[in-house]
Structures are given as structure tokens and as C-alpha cells.
Amino acid sequence: MELRHLRYFQAVAREEHFGRAAQAIRIAQPALTRQVRDLEEELGVQLFERLPRGVRLSPAGRAFLEDTDAILEKLQRSVARAKSYATGHVGSVQIGFSELASRHPDIPSKLLRFRLDEPMVELNLLPMSSLNQIDGLRNGTVDVAIVYDIHLPDENHGQLETCELGNSEIVLAIHEDHPLAQRPIRMQDLAEERFIFPARKPQPRYFDRLMQACMDNGFSPNIVQETATDSILLSLVAVGLGIGFTQQTRQVPRQGVLLREVEDLELSFRLHLAWRRSDPSPAVLRFINAMR
Template identity: 50%
Template sequence: MELRHLRYFRAIGREEHFGRAAIALRIAQPALTRQIRDLEAELDVELFERLPRGVRLSNAGGAFLEDVEEILRQVDRAVDRARRMGSGHLGTIRVGLSEIMATYDFISRGLFDFRANEPSVELDLRSTGSLAQIAALKDGALDVGIVYDAHLEERDREALSSTAIGAGETMLAVHESHRFAQRESVTLAEIADEPVLGPARTLAAGYYDRVVGALIRNGNAPRFVQECTTNSILFSLVSVGMGVGIVTTAGPHTPGHNIRLVPIADLGLTFEVMLVWRTRDRSAALQRFLDKMLEHASLSSRREDKDD
């Protein structure tokens, strides 16, 4: 028994007439009659009562038609689902996000736009650190991550693909009452005697080494008094006057009502924001997601160029 037999039977059962069913199916009536006889022989039951004009479903045929209708509905749903999955309009994308990325407006806009345009694709957003994202991508627990380039190592590039979607500037976070709060910029020499809060190397060695390396190369390594595992902790400590903080962010956006971000004039340290995914992942839904995020990154870049 093949699906075409069920479709042929359904058409005749609905029409109760071989001729009209043959026209609807666009096949010759003798061929249709032969197919139904083969189906009845396979089932060993008569599905129709033959009348002088047309046919009528037998009791067995009526029961069979109810089941066939449901079977073909399920088949149609399965075909539609497979097509939508194949075209990227259905599925789930697991996205890793660190709190650092909350400062980038185009990321949240891209996520919102994708959800609005692909309602059948679920975005499973997972809050996790950059190094944990990379490990999860390799293990197949995440589909895409958003991290700074400093967290990617050469050995990662065999399994992972990446593309830059933005950049963050390393700046100084100060309390609004601090003497630097109203400055256009500061120099490393000016913050040499300040108690400085910085990143924790244990959780982000690549990022930490690049920051500290840039500070040392410029000849004025700051006096670190505490390492912070997250930006939230760093900003919280700055907000209560524990020191000034070295932080990479999207720009001079105020992270809190009593914190100011001040550029460090002689540092010039930036990090690229990267979309990262498994190279072998050919998911159409993932590709649509990547395209949408790149689209918003490009729009953001054009807006910044226009503002400049």
C-alpha cells in the first residue's frame, strides 16, 4: 500500500464517483479503478458499494476513510514541518550570551527582530560566560555564541567558525563624584596611583592578558586592588567608591546612574565582538539567525559612521 492509494481512495470517498475523482486527480478513470481494486484486494474488503450511477462507501469504507483522512493530515503536517525545518523557518537555536553583550544595542535589536520575523524558530537564550560558551559550542550544547575575540584560541578555529559583528573599547569606569567623571578622557599616567578594579584572569585569561599587556606596553601599569569576575560586580564596586574600573564596553553609555565611562586616551585598546558557531553546522535556521545578526551589526556600523 502506498500513499497514492490512500489519496486516490480519499478522493473517491469524498466524491462518491470515480469519474469526478479521476478528473480531480488528473488521472485516467480506468487506471483509478484498477488502483482501488488493488487496494481492496490488499485489504480483503470492499470499500465501496457499486451503484448504477456512482458508488457509495461501504461500512468498512466509511471507517477506513475516517482513518485515511487523519493519516493524510499527519503526512501533510510532516511534509510542511520538514520543509520549514529545511528552509530555516522552524526549529530551535541555542544562543550563548554573556552580560558584557548587554551593552551592545544592535545585539538586542537583532534578537528581537529575528524573533518577530521567525515566530516558529525558538531562541533559547542562555546566560553564560565567554569561555563556557566556547566549550558548549564544541560539545554541541550551544548553536551560536557571542564573545570577544580575545577568548578564541587558535586551536578553536578547527572546529569553530566566527565573524566580527562589532567592537568594544576599553575604558575607565568611575563614580560620578570622582575627579575624572567630567573629563573627556584620561591618561594611564593619571590613573597610575588610583585603586583599580579589573578582570579576573582565572575566568578570562586571553582577555586579561591582552588588557594587562596593553597597559604594560604603554609604560604605566595600574595598581590593581581587586579582580572582578563580571562587569556587574565591577560596576557595583565602582558605584560604592571601591576604586575605578578597567572595562570593555560598546561606548560611553552609562551603566548606572552614578557611574561614568571615560576613554583612556593613550591606551587605544579594542576587542572585536564575534559570532561563533560550529563549522559543520549547516542548519538553515542558524544561517538565517547569523544573517539577521550581521544585518543589524551592519546597520549599527552605518549609523555610527553617519553620527561621526
């Protein structure tokens, strides 16, 4: 039994006439009659009752038609599903991102737009450090990573493709009651301040760039607390534990916290999308193109 036998049977059942069915599916009537007879012989049942003018389904034929309709409908859905996977409209994307990257002004809106445009593509957001994202790209647990340029190791550039998503300016998070909150701030004003710094282990290059910016301005920061995430840093600034560098954002970071520009701090990072050069799926490629 082949799929064409099912389609021929379905056409005759719909038209209740071999001649009209042959015209509808563009096949010679004798060939259609022979194919349906072959199907009946293979099944060992009579599917149609032959009438003086036309045919009608037998009880066995009515039962077989129900299953035939279901089989052909499921096949049609499977073909459409395969085409959707091939074009990237169906699938899943494992996305690694750091908290700092997620606070970038454009990233959340781009993620939302992709979800609305491609509802059949599952986006799995995996919060992790930048170094863990790179490891995830290496071992295949992450499809794309949203990381800053400083976290992209040179030795992986042969394995990874990247594109730039935008810049992030570094500003100072400071309590609204701090003496510096209402006047221009320069780096030399921070020499005696208590700093909350990001922990070095999960993002060493980011830590080192912040540290170097302070050293270039003649002081080593008095670090009273290191934090694993930017949200913890902002929470500690909010209770007055100290000040800290963070990414500029349009959002209000925390109640009682101000984000202030430091006039002579020229420090920014380029945000990149990274993915494996070798095996991006159609859904991953569609996501990459949407994020560019």
C-alpha cells in the same frame, strides 16, 4: 496498501463518482475503479455503496475516511516540517555569549530581529565565559559563540569559522561623585586609583590587555577587587569601591555610574561570531547569515 490507495479512495469519497474522481486526479477511470476495489479487498470491507449514478460511502467507508483524512493531513504537515528544517526555518540554535558581548549595542537588537523573523527556530542563550564558549564549540554543546577576537585561540582556526560583528570601545566606569567625573581623563590620572578588574581566569587575554594598557602608561593598577561579571563590576563602582574598565554601551549602566572616555586609551576589541566549520545545521546557518 500504499499512499496512492488512500488518495484514490479520498477522491472518490469526495466526488461520489468514479468518473469525476478520475478526472480530478488525472487517472483513467478503469484503473481508479480497480485500485479502490483492491483496497476494499485488502481491508475486507465494502467502502462504497454502488448506486445507479455514482457511489456513496458505506458506514465503514465513513469511518475509514475520517482516519484517511487525518493520515494524509499529518503526512502533508510532516512534509512541510521536513522542508522547513531543511531550509532552516524550524530547529534550534545553542548560543554561547558573555555578559560583555550581550551589552554590545547591536547584539540584542539582532537577536530580537531573528526571533521575530524566525518564530519556529528556538534560540537557547547560554551565558558563559569566552573560554567555556570555545570549549562548547569543541564538544558540541554550543552551536555558535559570540566572543571577542582576543579569545579565539589560534589552534582552533582550522576547526572554526568566524565573522566580525563589530567593535567595542573600552571606557572607564566611574562614580558620578568621583573627582575625575567632570573633567577630561588621561591614563596618568588613574595611577593612584583603586581598580575593580575582571577576574583573569575566565578571560585571561582580556585581563592581560587591560593590564598591559596600564603598564604602557607607567603604572601597575591598584586592584582592590576582581569580579566574575561586568554587572558585578558596575555594581561595585556604583557603591564607590573603585573604578573599572568596561565596554562602551548606549544603555545607562547603573544608577550613579558614568562611562567616561579616557583620552589616551586606545583599546578596543573586535566582536566575532564563531561556529564549527564541519556541521552547522540549516537553522544555524540561517542564524549566522542573520547576524552577519
